[in-house]
Amino acid sequence: MQHLSIDGQHFYNMVVNASNKLEEKKEYVNSLNVFPVPDGDTGTNMSMTFKSAVNEIQSLNGEAIGKIAKVLAKGALMGARGNSGVIFSQILRGISKGLEGKTEVTAKEFAESIMEGSKSAYKAVMRPTEGTILTVIRAAGEAAVKSTETDITKLMEEVCSHSEATLAKTPEMLPVLKQAKVVDAGGAGLLVIFKGMLEVLKNDIKSVEIINETAKENNASAPKSLSTEDIKYGYCTEFFILSEKVNIDKFKGELEPLGDSMIVVGGEGLVKVHIHTNDPGVVLSKAISLGELSKIKIDNMREQHRHILEDDYKEENKEIEVEENLQNKEYGFVSVSLGEGIKNIFEDLGIDVVIEGGQTMNPSTEDILNAINEIKADNIFILPNNKNIIMAATQAAELTEKNVYVIPTKTIPQGITAVTSFNADTTVENNIEAMNASIENVASGSITYAVRDTEIDDKVIKEGNIIGLREGKIEEIGNDKFEVCKNLIEKMVNEDSELITIFYGEDCDKAQVETFINELEDKYSDIDIQYYEGNQPLYYFIFSVE
Secondary structure (H helix, E strand, C coil): CCCCEEEHHHHHHHHHHHHHHHHHHHHHHHHCCCCCCCCCCHHHHHHHHHHHHHHHCHHHCCCCHHHHHHHHHHHHHHHCEHHHHHHHHHHHHHHHHHHCCCCEEEHHHHHHHHHHHHHHHHHHCCCCCCCCHHHHHHHHHHHHHHCCCCCHHHHHHHHHHHHHHHHHHHHHHCHHHHHHCCCCHHHHHHHHHHHHHHHHHHCCCCCCCCCCCCCCCCCCCCCCCCCHHHCCCCEEEEEEEECCCCCHHHHHHHHHHHEEEEEEEEECCEEEEEEEECCHHHHHHHHHCCCEEEEEEEEEHHHHHHHCCCCCHHHHCCCHHHHHCCCCEEEEEEEEECCHHHHHHHHHCCCCEEEECCCCCCCEHHHHHHHHHHCCEEEEEEECCCCCCHHHHHHHHHCCCCEEEECCCCCHHHHHHHHHCCCCCCCHHHHHHHHHHHHCCCEEEEEEECCCCEEECCEEECCCCEEEEECCEEEEEECCHHHHHHHHHHHHCCCCCCEEEEEECCCCCHHHHHHHHHHHHHHCCCCEEEEEECCCCCCCEEEEEC
């Protein structure tokens, strides 16, 4: 159907339908990932990012297109997971910039917003790689602005056509794609999104419901030993302020006497507020004087306590009153890890907040931001411990007014080495230099299994093969995890090696591990060998050679 212009209703249906389509096809997008390891896959990360975005606009159906685009972009920014999710959030941010302040747009204006999406995505990546989602969004933007179509339906047909043609060429741009006989996964996900948007225009779909996977119950609760009288502030109050003029520091000062667990973050026209208070009305009254309020949510925590019990209440609400009286310490740490054993090691090393995540589940920007806001420290270091989390960590650091520094650790051993090289008696600058230098001296390896057939670096890999990775590159393939681990360690040890540290996963038998360690100690009698129960899923061994 012809559309000479689109308004907020059209745009709402377009993005919701696109999100639903990506959710339906995320496993197809995942299957295009070249690396066969069980990691945070592109389709899953992009879909979760998009779901976070569309969930934020549920109450805005029918609003101006500029307003919907702005809130959509903010939702994506906070919900971004993995590198693909962060890049996609920047695409939506650029589109939002192109639609800013508009009630409805013409084909030319919508085309320009797509180009803005491309520009924003490229700016977000320090060293852009062609043959990826970046190439596809640039092709989409260029096709859009060159088009002479006045019908937005036909414009989107051209965008989809050019995007699809460019996606087909990505194997010629990246040899690793050509060898694996796949197109770029991120670009494929973006094409699914564009086609989902086109479908609404073409079929003149009037209404689209947001499809969410069944989420786990997350009931706030308390153990039986805690009485309702122990809850000092009874109402968990959350909302957004839509305003360009909020003085964050001044507003924090006004809210501070009214409660605890306060978080006030944001900028660029959207401020997120969370506070536990006994008088939500006063909080909202102060906020409404600053701008329009959105997504207001007030929970009676005492009532929840009386009806719902959960074991993790203490973890989420531990001694808030005591914490309020503490002065900020000089340094704090956030680390990402998966596995109870590895988490315990990080906590023993002084990490303040350990975010559960890494392989299979990359934490979102908001997860990392929430961890930052839990810590009362003047300077906070983040250890992502996974290359696919660094961009989200960097984005979270940019969204807070705290002094936050991302140490670009790509593995668990790098993270542990970084924190052990930290010196609380020296400056931030010296610590950044020391931690960055320390991770350069760590050789990291891991043993897992292949989740799909593929061909990479002239190696033919079958689903179920045991694979050994050195610095993220596949070096060993076999059928026995101990044999593959032994062979990889042999490749990594050299005459300067002094220490081998091994973390074994939840799928390893402790007795077999001990036998394996004895074999290594016999073979490398002049090297110290340490091993720990990491309890990490999916990865049989994570280890380092130093």
